[in-house]
Amino acid sequence: MSKSKKRQEMYELLDFPKVKAWRTLMHAYSQIYRYLESELLKENCSISRFQIFFYLYFHGPMSSIELAQNLNVTRGNVSTFIRRLSEDSLVEINAAEGRGGKQLIEISNKGKMLFESFFPEHIKRVTAVMPEISSKSLKALSEIKVDF
Template sequence: MNFLPTLRDLVIVYQAFERYSAPNIKALGLTMTQFDVIATLGNQPPMTCKELGEKTLVTKGTLTGVLERLELKGVIFREANSGDGRSQLIALTKEGQQLFEKVFPEHLDFLNQAFSKLSNEENVEIQHALKKLNSIF
């Protein structure tokens, strides 16, 4: 059970990141989940709900409600998928793309304030460690 300290540190880091990141996203007028969806759809071709779910950190059950709310706000639209009649394609509206172009760089600048405290070598080292950890699951 020598992995327990690693597991604990991983959870602590994730929670710290959430505490740091969430207030900035809230100040931009979004929830973390809405930001995740908008950031994933930004500058991308329309994608199915399944593809969107695979590319975000959002569960299918949560994603449905978030998409409904974003659609009501005029941020996304859905259209029939001509390649698969059982699914819909989801994309940002013009207003949604403008929102993405505003909030995404602002949030990246905010995150850069923290990540810039790491050297390039430290960033690479962390990336390798996280990829290795991910590969075991």
């Protein structure tokens, strides 16, 4: 099989409707992520820092393992961020009662105030850039589960 024929076959794979949808989602994610990240950096907040604030603010105290799982990063990455946030008094680390001595990370009052200062503007930016997506499409996207 010639290289040009093989290449043509590869391009044809891109025409599958689900592949087009996936590529469109990845492109949109990339564009939105870069825009929101650049805006958060103006607030002196990285996306990683924002995500940690988000989970701790809306989901309450959690262990570094739980936080790493929610963020889909390693515990080492979380530990580095938590240490910095703790040094800035933006989170508190407390022993968890009844959890075998595990430590729970909690957003501090200072961290809450900081998060509350930029979160409403962040949501304005999100709503400005995001298109309307039907409930049916949102449900289908939220139900994607891949075992690996």
